[in-house]
Amino acid sequence: MKLFSSVNDVPDVNALVKEALHLKQNPYAYKDLGENKTMALVFLNPSLRTRMSTQKAALNLGMNVMVLNMDKEGWALELRDNVIMNGTSVEHIREAAAVMGQYADIIGVRSFPGLKDRDEDYGEMIFNKFVEFCGVPVVSLESATRHPLQSLADLITIEELKTRSKPKVVLTWAPHIKPLPQAVPNSFAEWMCKADVDFTIAHPKGYELCTDFTQGAKITNNQDEALADADFIYVKNWSAYEPYGQIFPGNEDWMLTNERLKITNDAKVMHCLPVRRDLELSSEILDGKHSIVVHEAANRVWAAQAVLKRMLEANH
Numbered sequence: 001m002k003l004f005s006s007v008n009d010v011p012d013v014n015a016l017v018k019e020a021l022h023l024k025q026n027p028y029a030y031k032d033l034g035e036n037k038t039m040a041l042v043f044l045n046p047s048l049r050t051r052m053s054t055q056k057a058a059l060n061l062g063m064n065v066m067v068l069n070m071d072k073e074g075w076a077l078e079l080r081d082n083v084i085m086n087g088t089s090v091e092h093i094r095e096a097a098a099v100m101g102q103y104a105d106i107i108g109v110r111s112f113p114g115l116k117d118r119d120e121d122y123g124e125m126i127f128n129k130f131v132e133f134c135g136v137p138v139v140s141l142e143s144a145t146r147h148p149l150q151s152l153a154d155l156i157t158i159e160e161l162k163t164r165s166k167p168k169v170v171l172t173w174a175p176h177i178k179p180l181p182q183a184v185p186n187s188f189a190e191w192m193c194k195a196d197v198d199f200t201i202a203h204p205k206g207y208e209l210c211t212d213f214t215q216g217a218k219i220t221n222n223q224d225e226a227l228a229d230a231d232f233i234y235v236k237n238w239s240a241y242e243p244y245g246q247i248f249p250g251n252e253d254w255m256l257t258n259e260r261l262k263i264t265n266d267a268k269v270m271h272c273l274p275v276r277r278d279l280e281l282s283s284e285i286l287d288g289k290h291s292i293v294v295h296e297a298a299n300r301v302w303a304a305q306a307v308l309k310r311m312l313e314a315n316h
């Protein structure tokens, strides 16, 4: 594996999930694989879980790890070609990515969308330029349109905790006060559409996701209809795809409460975190028996470790 940016980079999703669960039981079994190899984690945006879990995964495989908070500590990057750099950008991504590739055997990149220009965000310009110019394998640490390490951890969690062979999984929109990217729901949808689950997406009118990610999913604007008999509920806010990056007033009643869970199959509630309590998801759920958000976050390590292991093996 030279690139991990979407579910399409994984030939056999079930095999990768099994491998991650094997690593969970045997965290240090491949400690020699990463000896004298270096992982660079490059963040253009904030992170807690992705940063710490991917670093932990690389250390478990015996790698050295370097973290660069590009947004705060790096030079301001120029992304466009054929421009005279007489503005605020100091270094072109062509040189920056190429130099990082001289120091690292694998690079992880986080680059959020601007949520202003849909074509620019969905063209994944920043992430793709790192891939083009760094010359080493690249892992997405969340790009403008996808968060594949999160989605792999989510699928691992569902596989671990399911109580029937084909669980009902619901992705439900949740309220928020500001426009958030579509990366997590896009990614979760495309992974669930490839998994052996019964998958439904519920959102208020206006929050339709790009259909490239939802092929095979049931989609409804009725949250209760979606929640009925659900085994897993994935809670997440996202802004509109059309008009791009917009949010609409109302829909506060989409926040999940214990009362709403009564119609589910004793559902487990997931969220990628960070979550705004009692805005996006109720405290009574987060603090109660239905929440598996911490278990889910813990599985980020095994998701990252399975992917890094594949990359190290392919380039051994």
Ligand code: CP
Pocket: 046, 047, 048, 049, 050, 051, 142, 150, 272, 273, 274
């Ligand atoms: N879920 C997730 O990616 O968390 P961070 O943004 O803290 O990395």
